[in-house]
Amino acid sequence: MQTSTAARATGETLGAPSRAQVARTTGSASALNRVAGALACPACRVPLTRAADSFTCPSCARRFAIVDGVVDMHLEGQVAHWQVDAWAEHWTPRRSPLEHLLSFYRKSICARIVRDAFSRFMPASGVFVEAGSGTAETSSLIEKNGGERVLVAQDFVPAVLRMTHPVIDVCVSGDIFRMPFADNSLDGLWNVGVLEHYTHEEIDRALQEFRRVLRPGGRVLIFWPATSSVPQKILVAGAATVGVLTGRGAGHRFHPPEISQLHSNAEGHEILRRNGLRGVAVTGGIAGLIAFKTVVGEK
Ligand SMILES: C[S@@+](CC[C@H](N)C(=O)[O-])C[C@H]1O[C@@H](n2cnc3c(N)ncnc32)[C@H](O)[C@@H]1O
Ligand SMILES: [Zn+2]
Numbered sequence: 206m207q208t209s210t211a212a213r214a215t216g217e218t219l220g221a222p223s224r225a226q227v228a229r230t231t232g233s234a235s236a237l238n239r240v241a242g243a244l245a246c247p248a249c250r251v252p253l254t255r256a257a258d259s260f261t262c263p264s265c266a267r268r269f270a271i272v273d274g275v276v277d278m279h280l281e282g283q284v285a286h287w288q289v290d291a292w293a294e295h296w297t298p299r300r301s302p303l304e305h306l307l308s309f310y311r312k313s314i315c316a317r318i319v320r321d322a323f324s325r326f327m328p329a330s331g332v333f334v335e336a337g338s339g340t341a342e343t344s345s346l347i348e349k350n351g352g353e354r355v356l357v358a359q360d361f362v363p364a365v366l367r368m369t370h371p372v373i374d375v376c377v378s379g380d381i382f383r384m385p386f387a388d389n390s391l392d393g394l395w396n397v398g399v400l401e402h403y404t405h406e407e408i409d410r411a412l413q414e415f416r417r418v419l420r421p422g423g424r425v426l427i428f429w430p431a432t433s434s435v436p437q438k439i440l441v442a443g444a445a446t447v448g449v450l451t452g453r454g455a456g457h458r459f460h461p462p463e464i465s466q467l468h469s470n471a472e473g474h475e476i477l478r479r480n481g482l483r484g485v486a487v488t489g490g491i492a493g494l495i496a497f498k499t500v501v502g503e504k
Contacts (some may be wrong), residue, residue, distance in 0.1 A: 216430070230302050236374035237276075241354045241438025243332050243390035244269075247280050248384040263432075269385075275376040278385035285382070287364060289361050290401065295460045296339065296365040303443070303459075310436065311342040318492045318499070319428060320346035326485060326501045327354075327424055334359050336381040336415065337399035338369060343428070345370040361386075381411055386418040394419060395426040398497065401463040403411045405476075408465060412480035412502075419504040425482065427500040431467045431493050473500040 208210060244253050246262035246269075253260035253269065260269045262275065268280050286392070327333065330353035335344055338358035349372070358373040359381065360366055366376040379385040381399070394415050400408050415425050430437050440459060448457025467473055473487035482502035489498045 245387035247385045278379035315343040316346040333393040341369045397428040430499045477502040
């Protein structure tokens with residue numbers, strides 16, 4: 206098994222998955238069969254050879270094990286982004302009132318926006334990857350059309366993948382800047398609250414990677430907090446208050462800072478254009494105020 210920084214950072218902190226979670230992640234053989242053809246070595250980008258409990262790259266001979274139902278596609282020796290540790294800390298279960306409130310917000314408000322955008326903009330069938338899934342609670346209401354849509358959660362914190370919502374069919378750990386998928390292999394790709402944590406140079410690299418793995422005509426949906434989004438402001442103020450009360454300072458944050466919130470719909474279109482994606486739509490309105498704007502691109 207690969208021993209990445211992410212695995213070391215999180216393996217002990219989040220505890221063992223529940224029996225229900227193990228049953229779900231290991232019980233999706235037919236979904237894994239559909240996803241297996243899209244998986245590729247993140248270093249060589251070639252399709253993988255499959256065994257019962259692992260995948261192997263025929264080019265570099267790296268082995269990617271399936272551990273507790275999660276396909277571990279981390280690259281051994283790859284320097285992990287500093288955000289891995291910050292996100293691992295964010296997902297450490299505390300059962301605090303704030304954690305329950307955030308979970309409620311994700312499942313009751315964000316998930317409805319994601320469901321509606323998926324129905325409106327995504328193809329009706331195929332393999333879809335949430336790039337930076339966390340617990341995937343924001344994806345819990347996506348309509349799977351009787352199994353026509355197979356949903357894959359990808360995150361660089363392996364432990365959080367063992368806590369993903371049951372809507373997810375297959376879990377893959379790995380970095381969104383080195384997607385473990387073959388060129389032109391995915392029908393769609395989405396993320397919720399991920400890109401705004403990166404610089405614009407990094408966002409461009411991520412979008413070019415998304416473009417590589419999408420099939421022609423495949424869609425990308427980016428749920429992107431805007432500078433006008435209200436909950437983000439409340440969260441920053443709440444974190445600063447907690448920081449002052451606990452002596453951690455007013456700069457305290459519950460997760461990595463949102464350094465690239467979306468300024469406008471036009472900026473969304475421009476980011477898609479400069480990364481070779483056709484701008485299908487950028488929507489805001491009430492959803493933009495209470496959660497995020499939706500940026501829709503097509504390869
Ligand atoms: C705001 S959270 C997503 C929340 C998610 N939508 C949910 O419902 O729980 C952002 C997630 O992106 C992941 N992430 C950030 N950068 C990543 C990267 N480079 N590769 C893979 N995952 C990444 C983090 O680990 C974190 O779980
Ligand atoms: Zn390889």
